[in-house]
Amino acid sequence: MGQAMKALFRREYTHVEALQDISFHINEGEIVGYIGPNGAGKSTTIKVMSGILVPDHGSCLIMGFNPWKERVEYVKNIGVVFGQRSQLWWDVPVMDSFELLRDIYNIPNAQYKANLSLLVETLDLNSIIYTPVRQLSLGQRMRCEIAASLLHDPKILFLDEPTIGLDAVSKIAVRQFIKTINKEKGVTVILTTHDMNDIEALANRILLIGNGRLLYQGNLNELRNRFGTSRTITADYREHLHPFEIPGASMLSWSPERAILSVNTEQITISDVIASLSAEVELIDLSIEARAIEEVIVQLYKEYQI
Numbered sequence: 456m457g458q459a460m461k462a463l464f465r466r467e468y469t470h471v472e473a474l475q476d477i478s479f480h481i482n483e484g485e486i487v488g489y490i491g492p493n494g495a496g497k498s499t500t501i502k503v504m505s506g507i508l509v510p511d512h513g514s515c516l517i518m519g520f521n522p523w524k525e526r527v528e529y530v531k532n533i534g535v536v537f538g539q540r541s542q543l544w545w546d547v548p549v550m551d552s553f554e555l556l557r558d559i560y561n562i563p564n565a566q567y568k569a570n571l572s573l574l575v576e577t578l579d580l581n582s583i584i585y586t587p588v589r590q591l592s593l594g595q596r597m598r599c600e601i602a603a604s605l606l607h608d609p610k611i612l613f614l615d616e617p618t619i620g621l622d623a624v625s626k627i628a629v630r631q632f633i634k635t636i637n638k639e640k641g642v643t644v645i646l647t648t649h650d651m652n653d654i655e656a657l658a659n660r661i662l663l664i665g666n667g668r669l670l671y672q673g674n675l676n677e678l679r680n681r682f683g684t685s686r687t688i689t690a691d692y693r694e695h696l697h698p699f700e701i702p703g704a705s706m707l708s709w710s711p712e713r714a715i716l717s718v719n720t721e722q723i724t725i726s727d728v729i730a731s732l733s734a735e736v737e738l739i740d741l742s743i744e745a746r747a748i749e750e751v752i753v754q755l756y757k758e759y760q761i
Contacts, residue, residue: 474496474499474500474503474510474513474667475666475667475668476668476669477496477500477664477667477668477669478669479662479669479672481643481645482643483610483641483643484637484641484642484643485643485644485659485660486633486634486637486643486644486646486657486658486659486660487644487645487646487658487659487660487661487662488646488647488648488653488654488657488658488660488661488662489501489645489646489647489661489662489664490647490648490649490651490654490661490662490663490664490752491663491664491665491670492665492756495664495665495666495667496664496666496667497615497647497664498615498647500664501535501613501615501645501647503515503522503523504517504522504613504645505522505530505533505535505613506522506523506526506529506530508523509523517529517533517611518532518610518611520532531560531607531609532609532610532611533609533610533611533612533613534604534605534607534609534611534612534613535604535612535613535615536597536600536601536604536612536613536614536615536617537615537616541588541596541600542556542600542603542604543588543596543599543600543603544588545587545588545589546587546588546589547587547588548584548585548586548587548588549580549583549584549585549586549587549588549591549599550584550585552588552599552603553571553584553602553603553606556603556606556607557606560606560607562606562607562608566608567606570605570606570607570608571606574602574605574606575602577632577635578598578599578601578602578628578632579598579628580598580599580602583595583599584599593620593621593625594621594622594624594625594628597617597618597621597625597629598625598628598629598632600617601614601617601629601632601633605636605642608640609642610641610642610643611642611643611644611645612633612636612642612643612644612645613645614633614644614645614646614647614648615647616647616648616649617629617633617646617648617653618630618648618650618653619648619649619650626650626652626653630653630656630657633646633657634656634657644657646658651748651749651752654675654748655675655748658675659674660672660673660674661673661674661675661678663678663752663755665756670755671755675748678748678751678752678755679745679748679751684719684720684721685717685718685719685720686717686718686720686725686743686744686745687707687715687716687717687718687743687744688704688715688716688717688718688725688728688729688732688741688742688743689713689714689715689741689742689744690713690714690715690716690732690736690738690740690741691712691713691738691739691740691741692712692713692714692732692736692737692738692739693712693736693737693739694711694712695711695712695735695736695737696711699714699735699736701716701728701731701732701735702723702731703718703719703722703723703727703728703731704716704717704718704723704728704731705717705718714732714736716728725743729741
């Protein structure tokens with residue numbers, strides 16, 4: 456009976472590779488968006504690049520360092536922010552955590568004071584740095600987390616879901632600051648996020664990962680051109696009582712004063728559609744929208760059966 460039960464409940468194991476033959480290069484001073492669905496391998500990659508995880512095989516060279524073999528020297532050059540994990544002490548004022556980090560990184564006093572002053576001003580921390588972390592809102596804490604990661608003047612900043620759960624105002628503030636430190640200090644930024652507004656606002660280039668494999672790397676416009684040839688045209692015009700058709704375009708909705716059309720730019724140019732519209736109605740206003748980047752990425756996932 457014991458053997459039968461053992462056979463019935465025998466464990467079976469499946470070997471899953473979190474990353475498979477991922478290879479890419481990031482230039483100094485870039486802001487790169489690293490995107491993909493849950494479980495794709497984004498956080499694993501960031502943990503390997505920041506020296507937290509040791510891969511079974513493969514190589515990683517950042518600023519001449521192997522992140523996991525030369526970790527002590529390497530971490531002096533990087534800052535890391537994980538949106539759902541804190542590097543700040545929960546029950547003490549934010550300032551105490553900043554001073555602890557000063558000691559951990561052995562930051563010279565003049566450099567620490569200069570950086571602290573800059574970060575407090577640009578991230579608007581004056582009113583909260585003497586408040587215990589547990590009393591801060593999520594947006595306030597995230598601004599403090601970013602400041603903490605930059606006190607030691609890192610050359611690279613890893614941001615893993617830095618705007619997760621933030622309200623719109625906090626998201627805009629975080630994005631603006633990331634752009635500022637990239638432009639003024641030349642900090643290289645590697646950003647993982649599910650918020651495509653983050654990517655569109657910040658990233659010069661994207662790396663798209665799925666099932667542990669790199670599916671695409673390039674800029675957003677190239678991705679749109681490759682997978683997103685659809686455009687939506689909204690035309691407002693003087694009252695026109697009769698429905699009309701535009702060759703090469705699909706009418707999504709029509710009223711006597713507005714029409715919304717879908718256009719595949721591989722089959723017809725936008726200028727030809729506008730010319731046809733002008734021949735039919737007296738145009739007052741016209742707007743053209745590209746396909747939402749989220750839709751383009753979902754289409755790419757489908758092609759790779761993710």
